[in-house]
Amino acid sequence: MSPVDRSRLPVPGPEPAFAFPSADKCRLDNGLRLWTLRRDQLPLVSVVLLLPSGAAFDPDGMPGLAALTADMLDEGSGDRSAIQMQEALARLGADLDTEAGPDAVVLSMTLLDRFLDDGLRLLADMVCRPRLADADVSRVRELRMNRLRQIKDAPGANAEAVFSRALYGAHPYGHLPIGTSASLERLVRSDVARFHASMYQPARAAMILVGAVDTERAAKAVSEAFGSWQPVTGPDIVEPHPPDAARCASPARVLLVDRPGAAQTELRIGHVAVPRRTADFHALVLMNAVLGGHFMSRINLNLRERRGFTYGARSAYDFRRQAGPFSVQTSVQTGATGEAIREVLAEMQAIRGERPAKDDELALSTSTLTKGYPRSFETTGQVARGLAQLALYELPDDTFASFSPRVRALDREAVTDVAVRHLDPDRSVVVAVGDRARIEDDLRRLGLGDPTLTTAHL
Amino acid sequence: MPSRQLDIPFRKHVLGNGLQVVIHQDHDCPIVAVNVWYHVGSKNEVPGRTGFAHLFEHLMFEGSAHHDSGYFEPIQQAGGTLNGSTNTDRTNYWEIVPSNALDLALWMESDRMGHLLPALTDQKFVNQRDVVLNERRQNYENRPYGMASLAVIDALFPADHPYHWSTIGSPDDLRAATANDVRAFFQRYYHPANASIAIAGDVDGDEALAQVEAHFGDIPAGEPPGPVPHAPFHAQPSRQVIEDRVELPRLYLGWLTPAMHADGDAELDLLADMLAGDKASRLYRALVYEQRVATEVAASQNSRELGSFFQVIATAVPGVSLGTLETAIRAEIARVRDEAFDADERARAMAMTESAFVSRLQSVGGFGGKSDQLNNYNVFLGNPGYFSQDLERYRRADGDAIRAAACAWLDDCWSATLSVVPSGAHQLAAPDSKPVVIT
Numbered sequence: 076m077s078p079v080d081r082s083r084l085p086v087p088g089p090e091p092a093f094a095f096p097s098a099d100k101c102r103l104d105n106g107l108r109l110w111t112l113r114r115d116q117l118p119l120v121s122v123v124l125l126l127p128s129g130a131a132f133d134p135d136g137m138p139g140l141a142a143l144t145a146d147m148l149d150e151g152s153g154d155r156s157a158i159q160m161q162e163a164l165a166r167l168g169a170d171l172d173t174e175a176g177p178d179a180v181v182l183s184m185t186l187l188d189r190f191l192d193d194g195l196r197l198l199a200d201m202v203c204r205p206r207l208a209d210a211d212v213s214r215v216r217e218l219r220m221n222r223l224r225q226i227k228d229a230p231g232a233n234a235e236a237v238f239s240r241a242l243y244g245a246h247p248y249g250h251l252p253i254g255t256s257a258s259l260e261r262l263v264r265s266d267v268a269r270f271h272a273s274m275y276q277p278a279r280a281a282m283i284l285v286g287a288v289d290t291e292r293a294a295k296a297v298s299e300a301f302g303s304w305q306p307v308t309g310p311d312i313v314e315p316h317p318p319d320a321a322r323c324a325s326p327a328r329v330l331l332v333d334r335p336g337a338a339q340t341e342l343r344i345g346h347v348a349v350p351r352r353t354a355d356f357h358a359l360v361l362m363n364a365v366l367g368g369h370f371m372s373r374i375n376l377n378l379r380e381r382r383g384f385t386y387g388a389r390s391a392y393d394f395r396r397q398a399g400p401f402s403v404q405t406s407v408q409t410g411a412t413g414e415a416i417r418e419v420l421a422e423m424q425a426i427r428g429e430r431p432a433k434d435d436e437l438a439l440s441t442s443t444l445t446k447g448y449p450r451s452f453e454t455t456g457q458v459a460r461g462l463a464q465l466a467l468y469e470l471p472d473d474t475f476a477s478f479s480p481r482v483r484a485l486d487r488e489a490v491t492d493v494a495v496r497h498l499d500p501d502r503s504v505v506v507a508v509g510d511r512a513r514i515e516d517d518l519r520r521l522g523l524g525d526p527t528l529t530t531a532h533l
Numbered sequence: 534m535p536s537r538q539l540d541i542p543f544r545k546h547v548l549g550n551g552l553q554v555v556i557h558q559d560h561d562c563p564i565v566a567v568n569v570w571y572h573v574g575s576k577n578e579v580p581g582r583t584g585f586a587h588l589f590e591h592l593m594f595e596g597s598a599h600h601d602s603g604y605f606e607p608i609q610q611a612g613g614t615l616n617g618s619t620n621t622d623r624t625n626y627w628e629i630v631p632s633n634a635l636d637l638a639l640w641m642e643s644d645r646m647g648h649l650l651p652a653l654t655d656q657k658f659v660n661q662r663d664v665v666l667n668e669r670r671q672n673y674e675n676r677p678y679g680m681a682s683l684a685v686i687d688a689l690f691p692a693d694h695p696y697h698w699s700t701i702g703s704p705d706d707l708r709a710a711t712a713n714d715v716r717a718f719f720q721r722y723y724h725p726a727n728a729s730i731a732i733a734g735d736v737d738g739d740e741a742l743a744q745v746e747a748h749f750g751d752i753p754a755g756e757p758p759g760p761v762p763h764a765p766f767h768a769q770p771s772r773q774v775i776e777d778r779v780e781l782p783r784l785y786l787g788w789l790t791p792a793m794h795a796d797g798d799a800e801l802d803l804l805a806d807m808l809a810g811d812k813a814s815r816l817y818r819a820l821v822y823e824q825r826v827a828t829e830v831a832a833s834q835n836s837r838e839l840g841s842f843f844q845v846i847a848t849a850v851p852g853v854s855l856g857t858l859e860t861a862i863r864a865e866i867a868r869v870r871d872e873a874f875d876a877d878e879r880a881r882a883m884a885m886t887e888s889a890f891v892s893r894l895q896s897v898g899g900f901g902g903k904s905d906q907l908n909n910y911n912v913f914l915g916n917p918g919y920f921s922q923d924l925e926r927y928r929r930a931d932g933d934a935i936r937a938a939a940c941a942w943l944d945d946c947w948s949a950t951l952s953v954v955p956s957g958a959h960q961l962a963a964p965d966s967k968p969v970v971i972t
Contacts, residue, residue, distance in 0.1 A: 168888030383663030443804030446612020
């Protein structure tokens with residue numbers, strides 16, 4: 076065979092077709108949603124239970140309660156102790172993952188199909204009948220407080236905590252899901268029990284099974300395990316109020332957390348943005364891809380590839396049920412702190428009009444987002460977590476299938492338009508966690524006023 | 534329920550220039566993974582030029598003779614993703630692309646294998662050296678406990694052993710490296726006779742092989758670099774302490790153990806799960822649940838080509854010294870050596886292992902995907918089809934075998950003990966620890 080032509084890169088042929096997953100949906104009598112999708116390639120089933128009861132539902136003055144409650148689920152049920160429950164999980168080869176985020180708690184595990192019924196029964200015990208013993212609550216609370224002590228030394232966690240508080244203040248998005256030491260110290264068993272009883276309701280939850288199981292068997296197994304989960308009558312659960320508009324509109328400012336001798340400065344730059352259900356979702360995803368969403372985006376090419384200031388820099392819209400934050404995240408060498416911030420703000424400004432997304436940038440970002448999209452549906456766990464997003468944000472069934480066409484339909488005007496409306500360097504909060512002695516003057520010279528010295532309330 | 538056999542069916546060919554080619558078909562998702570391993574890692578470096586293999590990896594993304602600009606752009610344009618990594622033993626590069634872009638990925642991988650140097654400039658070199666220095670700051674220097682892993686290998690392996698230094702290297706060595714070092718390194722290690730390519734995904738086996746032949750077949754073979762010399766040595770026990778910007782002190786215990794895939798390796802891997810794999814494991818139960826002296830505990834068998842190490846890491850709760858943790862951990866390890874396991878304990882660890890093995894069959898590409906596994910087995914064992922035998926290794930490791938491995942390798946006398954304590958809090962270190970400074 077003759078060697079290949081190296082005068083130009085090969086041009087890929089026609090794109091392969093892909094059928095996006097679509098789940099069979101039903102509801103149990105108690106209101107629990109059950110979504111099933113069969114995939115038979117391997118004897119595995121991914122189980123995801125979505126409980127829309129995340130940190131946004133932490134009652135006033137109780138940051139960390141939602142996450143503590145989630146953490147208590149696998150600490151025993153009925154007369155089964157915490158250790159016995161862990162042994163039972165391990166016998167099924169189940170690596171339970173509990174993720175407590177701002178909007179939801181997501182429990183997930185991938186099981187060999189022969190363990191599905193047992194796995195669902197265990198999961199039901201955890202979610203519907205957690206033991207919540209006094210000693211276990213205080214032990215787990217103590218572990219979480221120690222976790223907070225540890226992350227006091229992590230630059231990223233400090234930056235995140237200060238950034239969230241600056242953006243959202245007293246709104247529940249203003250604290251990390253883990254909460255604060257001051258709050259955790261006060262939480263007791265009855266707080267956890269009350270939160271569990273009121274928030275963990277079958278009609279709010281969604282069970283998602285993807286893998287070697289058909290709809291009929293899934294319905295039978297889930298009904299057997301979760302059918303007795305009874306709704307508790309009580310006051311309706313109220314969604315958190317939207318973030319404070321006045322705070323969102325305040326002018327740009329700089330917050331400094333001193334970390335003497337730090338080798339780098341950890342940065343967060345951004346502001347409150349929009350909820351997941353915004354009509355601008357696709358345009359924002361595309362705009363952010365040009366700006367900072369992937370390796371070839373402007374911010375990374377500038378800060379990493381052109382200047383060598385950092386190992387990497389990215390921007391993201393954190394789409395949530397309420398307006399989540401837009402943020403640029405990076406960690407830069409100390410001496411480059413001021414310049415890096417100036418470059419980031421300039422990139423945010425430029426894409427709004429003076430240097431709008433160019434054709435080749437749009438083409439690259441569109442391709443990255445759309446042609447690569449099927450890859451996000453390779454494993455059962457990926458598909459199950461993707462479906463959980465649909466349930467959490469109440470998105471239509473065609474969300475996956477319509478993603479690429481909708482991104483492809485966008486033009487430069489649409490991208491510039493969302494940048495103008497949803498990207499605002501002039502009201503961005505800049506958080507710098509670094510060596511004050513070496514960066515404070517730099518920060519002052521940004522022209523955003525004197526940096527405010529602060530600490531994270533962890 | 535129909536289910537696949539638990540292995541990764543493949544075909545293997547060796548091109549005339551020595552390039553090993555492994556192909557696996559999986560048509561579930563219209564994507565294909567290309568995965569290239571070069572059998573070179575930080576173990577091939579020499580003192581004074583540590584960190585070089587990894588710095589070199591960065592340069593592989595910066596362009597080659599016929600595509601002299603970044604490697605991300607064309608792959609992303611095709612809807613693909615790519616990355617690479619370096620460890621002590623090997624360097625890997627991968628793309629996952631839609632199945633219509635296999636050609637493109639092969640073109641690019643072959644261009645940097647065959648034609649990297651004409652595109653290498655001092656400017657690229659200096660820029661990527663700065664990026665790597667920042668990677669080191671971010672992941673080691675500015676991260677709590679970030680320097681501990683460097684201290685552990687420094688203590689376990691003697692100064693002339695290829696595992697004595699870290700893959701990230703020392704800042705002085707990185708600054709001393711030159712573009713000429715890059716040329717010499719490329720010529721020695723980056724050629725078909727020191728490489729293996731695995732392709733997994735939505736492809737036709739014959740066509741994929743023909744494409745590999747077309748792209749890579751004319752690259753000159755190169756000299757196989759041969760194994761890295763390393764003299765046998767006697768492990769020296771050590772007790773050290775370093776200060777760090779941390780709130781809670783953390784203890785590291787390390788033991789030298791059998792190499793990857795050698796007798797005892799799977800046993801110790803299972804033992805790591807039984808000690809700290811979940812909340813029902815022995816160390817978690819004893820230290821975190823019952824005695825409440827630790828906030829977290831981890832154990833791992835770090836399997837490597839020339840020799841592995843077993844590690845236990847535990848973080849103390851406020852007010853507890855690392856001496857207390859050490860006593861508690863050593864008591865549990867003594868119990869492993871002295872008492873038989875309960876059958877259920879071994880069965881639980883095996884259930885977790887089996888589940889992890891099957892889950893590994895879900896992804897064609899990326900770190901740990903099927904293409905990476907095929908290369909792993911091919912490069913280290915010469916047998917891409919080792920998946921089911923690998924699982925069998927774990928099935929054979931019964932309680933007695935695990936205990937025997939613990940008795941043989943997890944001796945109290947010659948472990949490395951490292952305390953990481955908050956600045957100025959040496960009283961929290963394990964007893965008789967000598968202060969060291971790691972830079």
